Amino acid sequence: MGNTSDGTFTTFEIPDSFGEKWRRMFTSAAEVFDFDLSTLSILYEDRVHILAQGGTVDDLTNRVIDYDFIKCIIERNQPHAIFDLREDSQWQNSPIVQAGFVSAAGFPLRDDDGTPFGTLCVLRTHPAPYPDSHFKLFESFAHSVEVEINAFRDKAKLHEERERRQTAEHLVENAKDLHSMLFDSSLDMMLIHDETGKILDVNARVLERLGYDTSELIGQSPGIIAAPEYAPKAKMRLEQIFTHGEAFFRTQLITKSSEELAVEVTSQLFKWKGKPAIFSVVRELESRRIPEEELEDHKYMIRVSEKVGNMGHWIIDLIDGNLEWSATQYLLHGVEPGSVDATMDFFLSTVHPDDRQWVQNAVEEAIATKTPREAEFRIVLPDGRIRWIRSQNTFLYRGEKAVKFFGIDQDITEEKALIQELEESREHYKSLIENLGDTTAVLRHAIDGTILYLSPSIEPMFGYKPEEGLGKKVQEVCEYSPESLARIETAIGEMVTSGKTITIEVAFKHRDGSWRWNISHAHPVRNSSDQIECIEVVATDITRRKILELELAENEALLKEAQRVGIIGHWSLVPESGHLEWSDETYRIWGIEPGSIDLNLEYALSSVHREDKSRVAKELQRAIESDIPFSVEFRVTRP
Structure with a gap:
């Protein structure tokens, strides 16, 4: 469980061993400091829940008890003690008095920011003062409990932040993987090279046309697929790409079966996995008839890929200035395909006002310089919602002339939100562990x-x-x-x-x-x-x-020694179950070795002197039925 801003609790795990440890400590302390019940409680969903208790009453662990005094301590947020509840008008008819308690002291348990979330209460069935030494000891107990529960809460927060961060990173990676769907469904051959020309990735079309397996191409130089007479020009092409950011040229490739293919290549610089790389689109020059059914299959795969990846594509004809949108491009902008004229003016009208001018400048500059660029900007849908768009583009050439400006837009709104959440999570995680x-x-x-x-x-x-x-x-x-x-x-x-x-x-x-x-x-x-x-x-x-545990153990040892010297023993009885416990000194008073018999109430009464037995039994029964303490003197018959 954990505290929230309104003073209630959210859930987190508190181990069972926590309650058991404090139960043992309270039980031992009850014998030393003469109290009947000590409880650890928390306020959850406006109800008091007992986490641990020790003393002489029934086990209340994990049950809900509506004790007004416990709620009072939480509301006061200060330690408080009452010598006799029956003499206080606030408590005379309260549930705590009806439960048989007369004297009480309470200590708030606080969150790191000082907000109370529970109490440590000490209750007695008789009027009693609370000396400063006892008061300070229980304040120390309360502080130790606060430290442990807050540690459980902090551990849960750290775990939750780590899981959220890992989930966000996983979703961001999945979003990036959607790009590969368009890459592999293209009718053109596509390759990715590093700065030296080494092949990093190829699409399915390259493998199909050149006859190689992926493992045979990845890591190889372009020379493995270039016709011998064109291979020496590879270095020059790389210099051209890195000087101008792009290159368009014609060359010949050679397949694994030694077939030569005349192709035109459009290459440009881009970022691949965070590093500079070259993206090349390779188109065969010789006409190759593609069955109509296969062509439709490819078109269908592109449509599905764009839909799944929240993508659309557009083409600007650089000859007549005409702009074409794919069906999914319309949907990205929140309109039905064909319901509006896809013009540059309409596109710019959908761009967020704060991004509109620089987006317009970027498009005009790219067309003027024939320099592809990647951009991220916002658009406003007809219903007022805002989407983030990532746009990547290139130029298509015929000969030395650029004839079309082609781009792919992707909805990255969720990715942006995840990245923002990831950054906030990292900052929160960092702040959490540093404070x-x-x-x-x-x-x-x-x-x-x-x-x-x-x-x-x-x-x-x-x-x-x-x-x-x-x-x-x-x-x-x-x-x-x-x-x-x-x-x-x-x-x-x-x-x-x-x-x-x-x-x-x-x-x-x-x-x-x-x-x-x-x-x-x-x-x-x-x-x-x-x-x-x-x-x-x-x-x-x-x-x-x-240190407190060691001091308590020493006090317990002193108590046992005092009982031994003073020939004083103590016992406890659970009426419902008949469970009876004796201290070691009580065994000795009865003339029995501690733990040498199967102890029960019947045996204890059988050892009482026959002339006193009836009187002792009646006094014990009266105390059980009325919850009133009793004092009785009697004789025992030793074995």
């Missing part, structure tokens, strides 16, 4: 332990600045105790094998020489090939909580 506070840090390291990233909060936690740790092994920055190091190695092995998140508590030495503790949540980060790229760790400093 986690002094008690939570993020560490990312390679499988071999080499540190790849450290959040700024690593310095207060370990004593090292982020730049001091980058490139080093984790063990060089984090000196763990031998027991912790063994647990870490085992846990990482399990995580790599299962691919699941692991959670461990470890002891480590701070740069100042002091020993501290943190709880670490580690998970594998995978690349696009589903291989583990690195391991990301969200670590939360729990030193304060550990």
